[in-house]
Amino acid sequence: MDLLALADFNLVARHGGFGRAARAARRPKATLSRRVAELEASLGVRLFERGARILTLTEEGRALHQRTGALLTELNETATAIASGGTTPRGRLRISAPLLFSQIAMGKLAAGFAARFPEVRLEVTTEDRLIDMIEEGYDLVIRVNPDRDESLVGRVFLHDRLVVVASPSVARPTDGVAAPAVVRGSFDQTEVWKVKTPDGALRITVEPVLSVSSMIMHRDAVRAGAGAGRLPISLVSHDLAAGTLVHWGDIDGPDIALWALYPSRRLLSARVSAFLEFLKSAFPTGDPGELAAFIGK
Missing domain, CATH: 1.10.10.10 (Winged helix-like DNA-binding domain superfamily/Winged helix DNA-binding domain)
Known part of the structure; x- marks a missing residue:
């Protein structure tokens, strides 16, 4: 050809x-x-x-x-x-990142990367939908627990987990009494959350009183005392340390994993390699505490 x-x-x-x-x-x-x-x-x-x-x-x-x-x-x-005698990252780098990670961390990450690699024209878009990287011209996407895709490769750079928290003003549920809750998505009359506590497994019956569409709204509503909520530990760890939120337990389920993905059929460009290394330097161990510390800086 x-x-x-x-x-x-x-x-x-x-x-x-x-x-x-x-x-x-x-x-x-x-x-x-x-x-x-x-x-x-x-x-x-x-x-x-x-x-x-x-x-x-x-x-x-x-x-x-x-x-x-x-x-x-x-x-x-x-x-x-x-x-030119080197592999200095340069040119356009298009990244798609999920809404919550963009709101709490991506702006600071992007600014740091741009300062370190001034010859790269970094473009970040925020969306949670499934995208076609090749069709839409992205070099790298960040996704939460993505489905397996043979056309993509990548690596986990952060872990998180969901916990149940509430304002101190919200009473812990007792037998036969449902606790008020802030939820995302469907507005069912009652739900049961399976929770792990130091004393063992626990089933918490909750009654949704408020439905929101973003994690930031979710956290703010829980902070304000609207009800209990299931939130990432990285997003509420400072509130737990300050006592403005109370930890009821950890959700019994798989942890949250943030992946950096790129097309496997492409040569890995210097720009993508540089951003992957930048993520690694920002979160060396990838545990939730690192993300919480990064948010709090």
Whole structure:
């Protein structure tokens, strides 16, 4: 396969048309059109649907763009790094991070990384939805307990756990009496939380009195005495130490793991490697206490 023709195809696909690609690259439009036509002929498939005014990728073109665009970018960056005599991280780094981690830690992390690597243009977006890293152009995503994905690799950089806490003004539940609770999601009439305490397993019956959509609102409502809540220990450890919240026990279930993920079919760029090492330096052991300390700085 002609790599120059492949690079021209990805240029056109990225800009959405021969004219825009030609202007961006300061190349003749006719040359780009000829190169793409030669690539289509060599592959025996149409890569673009050519309308009167629009140009769209075919299914085969979209697959080729997704699988080769990132690789060509990495090859170019590798060549540039070698030519410059080093592997200094530079260029754009796009990261997607979940809402809670973004609210409590990502701003400070991003500022520190930007100061250390001024040649990297760091872009961070906040979202909890499942994204397609290749399709949407992300270099790295941070996710909580992600489902297994054969197309991604990564590492756990933080652990956390859910605990049940309440304001001192909220009485601990007694037999047959439900405790008021702040919840996220469905607003059921009653729930039962399975909790581990130093004295053994405990089942706490709770009656939801308030439903919220974010962990920060959840914590603030629990702080204000609305009811008990299930919250990450890193988010409430300072309140527990200060006595503004009381620990009722740990939720009996799997721990929370924060993963940094990236596409396994890409060369790992200097930018991504640098950010992974930066995460490691920020959280050397990855335990909840490190995140709590980082939040409290």
